[in-house]
Amino acid sequence: MQFEKHVRVRQEKFGAVVFETLSEKLFVTNETGARILRLLEERKSVDAVAADLSRVYRKEPVGIREEVQEFVQKLQTNGIMMKEPQE
Amino acid sequence: MTHDPTQAAPAAAIAGTSYSDFDAPLFVAWQLNSACNLSCLHCCEEVGDHLFSDELTPEEVTFFLKQIVDLRIPYVAISGGEPLLHPRFFEISSFLRAHGTSLKVETNGLLIDRQVANRIGALGFRSVQVSVDGSTPQTFRMMRPNGDWEKVVEACDHLVAAGVTTEIVFVPSKFNIHETGDVIEMAYRMGTYGFYTGKIMRIGRAARNWDLLCPTETEYEKFFDVLKEKQTKYDGKMKIYYYPYDVVEELRYRLDCPAASLLVIPNGKVKLIGPLPFVCADLRRHSLSEAWQRYKRAWREPEVVTFAKRVVEDPRLLGEANKWVELYPGC
Numbered sequence: 001m002q003f004e005k006h007v008r009v010r011q012e013k014f015g016a017v018v019f020e021t022l023s024e025k026l027f028v029t030n031e032t033g034a035r036i037l038r039l040l041e042e043r044k045s046v047d048a049v050a051a052d053l054s055r056v057y058r059k060e061p062v063g064i065r066e067e068v069q070e071f072v073q074k075l076q077t078n079g080i081m082m083k084e085p086q087e
Numbered sequence: 088m089t090h091d092p093t094q095a096a097p098a099a100a101i102a103g104t105s106y107s108d109f110d111a112p113l114f115v116a117w118q119l120n121s122a123c124n125l126s127c128l129h130c131c132e133e134v135g136d137h138l139f140s141d142e143l144t145p146e147e148v149t150f151f152l153k154q155i156v157d158l159r160i161p162y163v164a165i166s167g168g169e170p171l172l173h174p175r176f177f178e179i180s181s182f183l184r185a186h187g188t189s190l191k192v193e194t195n196g197l198l199i200d201r202q203v204a205n206r207i208g209a210l211g212f213r214s215v216q217v218s219v220d221g222s223t224p225q226t227f228r229m230m231r232p233n234g235d236w237e238k239v240v241e242a243c244d245h246l247v248a249a250g251v252t253t254e255i256v257f258v259p260s261k262f263n264i265h266e267t268g269d270v271i272e273m274a275y276r277m278g279t280y281g282f283y284t285g286k287i288m289r290i291g292r293a294a295r296n297w298d299l300l301c302p303t304e305t306e307y308e309k310f311f312d313v314l315k316e317k318q319t320k321y322d323g324k325m326k327i328y329y330y331p332y333d334v335v336e337e338l339r340y341r342l343d344c345p346a347a348s349l350l351v352i353p354n355g356k357v358k359l360i361g362p363l364p365f366v367c368a369d370l371r372r373h374s375l376s377e378a379w380q381r382y383k384r385a386w387r388e389p390e391v392v393t394f395a396k397r398v399v400e401d402p403r404l405l406g407e408a409n410k411w412v413e414l415y416p417g418c
Contacts, residue, residue: 005211006189008161008162008187008188008189009161010111010113012108012109013108014108017113019113021161021162021189021191021213022252024162
């Protein structure tokens with residue numbers, strides 16, 4: 001999974017800010033979202049992100065995976081992440 | 088810390104998060120130089136007759152660039168003057184791009200030939216905005232005396248051919264407002280990414296020429312009708328952006344919600360916002376991080392709030408925008 005070309009992500013005290021500079025749209029997220037974004041920047045898969053969150057937050061990975069997937073879909077819908085070719 | 092990633096879903100906008108929450112600016116508008124090869128009637132920066140004798144030195148520019156990268160400022164817009172006249176334009180652009188900064192350049196296009204367009208294309212700018220204030224050379228020259236419309240159109244063609252995200256910027260005035268639709272059609276034929284416009288700003292030379300330039304309300308009504316019509320026509324084919332508010336309305340809004348951005352003028356002074364004369368920092372004396380803290384503080388200064396409110400009451404005061412006032416002299 002890759003971020004769109006003109007997207008920039010910056011970690012902040014409150015979480016992270018995502019700047020889609022082509023449309024000049026800003027998105028903000030909390031610390032959990034910031035962690036997900038950091039892992040996605042490292043090209044981690046949804047499964048790997050879910051496993052990380054499961055370990056950090058001591059929750060069952062199954063539910064977390066769905067939530068991460070939903071988060072990623074929102075990023076794609078908002079033009080922040082590229083859609084996978086098969087989607 | 089929440090354990091629920093659904094709460095981490097991106098908000099629809101920046102609403103709810105104030106500029107003061109950010110550790111550093113999100114955007115830097117950098118007027119790189121004051122030199123210009125034109126002398127446009129509506130120039131906000133009054134270049135040509137407002138030349139800086141104390142522009143940042145090469146060493147100071149390098150230090151500034153490093154700070155932009157260190158603070159992870161995501162987005163920088165370079166303008167002038169005419170930025171392509173700056174001897175280090177490509178060096179500066181390359182540095183920012185090499186560090187992943189999104190970069191927009193605002194130019195009059197006169198110095199862009201095929202070779203320059205290809206160099207720009209190779210750097211992967213966010214976009215290049217070219218000012219095209221008319222669909223005919225005659226109209227164009229009324230706004231931009233000695234401007235070469237054919238050359239500017241050619242520059243856009245070169246940029247598009249080089250794969251550069253090219254945006255046309257159109258400033259409406261009494262001289263050209265009737266050509267708005269034609270310029271949009273031209274922008275589409277040229278294959279540009281987008282068309283940007285909004286009401287002319289009463290700043291700089293435009294303030295001095297206000298009666299000559301400012302369209303009537305009726306002309307603006309037609310203008311916005313044309314924009315809406317073209318936006319529908321080119322939906323999904325070309326972006327048509329227009330800002331419906333004038334600079335006074337913008338200022339009124341910014342008093343409550345300052346932007347998370349800094350405006351740096353060629354001598355390294357940091358202005359609060361284009362329409363106000365206030366300078367809150369000097370990059371020769373302050374780090375970019377300090378400038379950001381001073382900017383946040385400055386918006387709450389009674390002097391700023393009072394003056395901005397006066398401007399809202401009497402827009403003629405916008406003519407003072409380039410008579411800089413140091414908010415913290417000597418500090």
